[in-house]
Amino acid sequence: MARLSFELVSPERLVFSGAVTEVIVPGAEGEFGVLAGHAPFIGTLKPGILTIKAEGAPKRYFVRGGFAEVNTGGLTILAEEAKAVEEIEPAALRQQIADAKEDVADAQGDDALQRAERHLADLEQVAEALERGFAAPAGH
Amino acid sequence: MASLKDLRNRIASVKATQKITKAMQMVAAAKLRRAQQAAEAARPYAERMETVLGNLAAGIVGNSQAPVLLAGTGKTQTHLLLVCTGERGLCGAFNSSIARMARDRAQLLLAEGKEVKILCVGRKGAEQLRRVYPDRILEVVDLRAVRTIGFKEAHEISSKVLKLLNAGAFDVCTLFYSNFKSVIQQVPTAQQIIPATFPERDSAEAGPVYEYEPTEEEILADLLPRNIAVQIFRALLENQASFYGSQMSAMDNATRNAGDMIKKQTLTYNRTRQAMITKELIEIISGAEAL
Numbered sequence: 001m002a003r004l005s006f007e008l009v010s011p012e013r014l015v016f017s018g019a020v021t022e023v024i025v026p027g028a029e030g031e032f033g034v035l036a037g038h039a040p041f042i043g044t045l046k047p048g049i050l051t052i053k054a055e056g057a058p059k060r061y062f063v064r065g066g067f068a069e070v071n072t073g074g075l076t077i078l079a080e081e082a083k084a085v086e087e088i089e090p091a092a093l094r095q096q097i098a099d100a101k102e103d104v105a106d107a108q109g110d111d112a113l114q115r116a117e118r119h120l121a122d123l124e125q126v127a128e129a130l131e132r133g134f135a136a137p138a139g140h
Numbered sequence: 141m142a143s144l145k146d147l148r149n150r151i152a153s154v155k156a157t158q159k160i161t162k163a164m165q166m167v168a169a170a171k172l173r174r175a176q177q178a179a180e181a182a183r184p185y186a187e188r189m190e191t192v193l194g195n196l197a198a199g200i201v202g203n204s205q206a207p208v209l210l211a212g213t214g215k216t217q218t219h220l221l222l223v224c225t226g227e228r229g230l231c232g233a234f235n236s237s238i239a240r241m242a243r244d245r246a247q248l249l250l251a252e253g254k255e256v257k258i259l260c261v262g263r264k265g266a267e268q269l270r271r272v273y274p275d276r277i278l279e280v281v282d283l284r285a286v287r288t289i290g291f292k293e294a295h296e297i298s299s300k301v302l303k304l305l306n307a308g309a310f311d312v313c314t315l316f317y318s319n320f321k322s323v324i325q326q327v328p329t330a331q332q333i334i335p336a337t338f339p340e341r342d343s344a345e346a347g348p349v350y351e352y353e354p355t356e357e358e359i360l361a362d363l364l365p366r367n368i369a370v371q372i373f374r375a376l377l378e379n380q381a382s383f384y385g386s387q388m389s390a391m392d393n394a395t396r397n398a399g400d401m402i403k404k405q406t407l408t409y410n411r412t413r414q415a416m417i418t419k420e421l422i423e424i425i426s427g428a429e430a431l
Contacts, residue, residue, distance in 0.1 A: 007184075009184055009185045009188065010185065010291070011182055011185045011186075011291040011294075011369075011370060011373050012178070012181060012182065012290065012291060013181040013182075014181065014184060027353060028353070028354060028362075029353055029354055039351060040349060040350045040351065041350060041351045041352075041353070042192065042196075042350045042351070042352050042353075042359060043352070043353040043354075043359070044353075044354065044358070044359055044362050044363075065366065066366070067192070067359065067362075067363060069188070069192060069350075071350075076188060078185055078188055078189060078192075080291065080295075080366065080369075081291075
């Protein structure tokens with residue numbers, strides 16, 4: 001199977017770099033899979049779980065804020081936060097959810113309110129998925 | 141003339157100082173390595189961000205709908221200087237060179253009749269600027285309690301800046317920090333972050349044609365605020381590396397100076413001791429001859 005070169009970069013460091021077969025990305029307008037030979041593409045991310053498929057068990061990362069860029073060289077994801085699912089501290093996630101709730105309460109104007117609510121919903125979905133332990137990953 | 145005991149004390153005190161500066165130099169060297177790694181690890185992110193934003197921005201320039209962060213407010217009356225310095229001293233000219241650059245810029249802008257506001261990150265720069273422009277400092281962000289600078293701190297600063305922008309408090313924002321070239325060379329740098337500027341590129345080597353999801357405008361609106369945080373983050377990391385680099389060379393100098401001083405003092409000490417012995421001998425001999 002054709003390989004796709006993939007890089008996951010957070011502001012602090014390069015989180016993942018290597019050749020993989022498929023990456024499933026939580027895009028702002030829905031999840032999308034990227035295989036080798038994908039057309040050039042730029043899309044923003046929503047907070048969610050990114051799945052990397054290569055040999056062995058798929059690796060899962062929590063990503064938040066940023067964008068994905070596909071070009072002829074492969075896929076690059078720049079995320080404000082990128083953490084392996086195993087490293088996520090539930091307390092930190094709860095804090096983020098609490099912050100998001102505050103944002104919803106503070107939001108002024110329909111546009112901002114909508115955006116804040118979507119952000120909160122995405123985070124809650126992640127928390128839920130984590131609790132379930134990926135027994136049934138969302139949307140698959 | 142100082143007595144032998146005075147001289148001995150003086151030497152001991154310089155030796156103690158030398159030990160401290162030597163230890164500080166070694167600590168700075170160890171921290172420098174980590175700071176340098178952090179700065180290098182952050183580079184790919186900032187560079188990619190710049191390329192993608194540059195691509196997007198090229199397509200949208202001239203559009204009257206362009207976001208404020210890219211096109212500016214249409215005025216250049218009020219300038220916000222975001223001055224990033226260290227939290228500690230004992231690092232040579234590191235803090236003062238950044239503060240001086242900001243001060244010169246402020247002077248220039250004021251002479252042109254513009255309004256200047258200052259946001260300080262780091263206590264040392266704030267102390268220096270407060271002397272000259274006590275009323276122009278809006279806020280001082282203190283990072284003393286922060287052990288390793290993470291993206292979170294940069295994000296907090298950027299949301300402060302964006303809040304000020306939305307409140308119409310300024311039109312142009314310039315970031316001041318020290319760019320880390322090498323251990324012995326740190327270059328104070330001024331970078332305009334609002335409105336955003338991108339390096340000029342040849343239109344001939346345009347990249348592939350991208351598909352966008354959502355639309356270009358929406359992606360741009362999402363990425364531009366993030367870019368501010370990324371630029372601030374990069375500046376903080378460069379600053380951190382520069383700080384330890386300049387502290388290391390300052391402490392190296394101090395250690396060497398202390399060594400020179402010890403040498404000089406030891407010479408004086410030995411001379412004085414010899415002079416006293418000679419004097420005592422003369423006294424004994426002349427005493428014996430008198431008998």
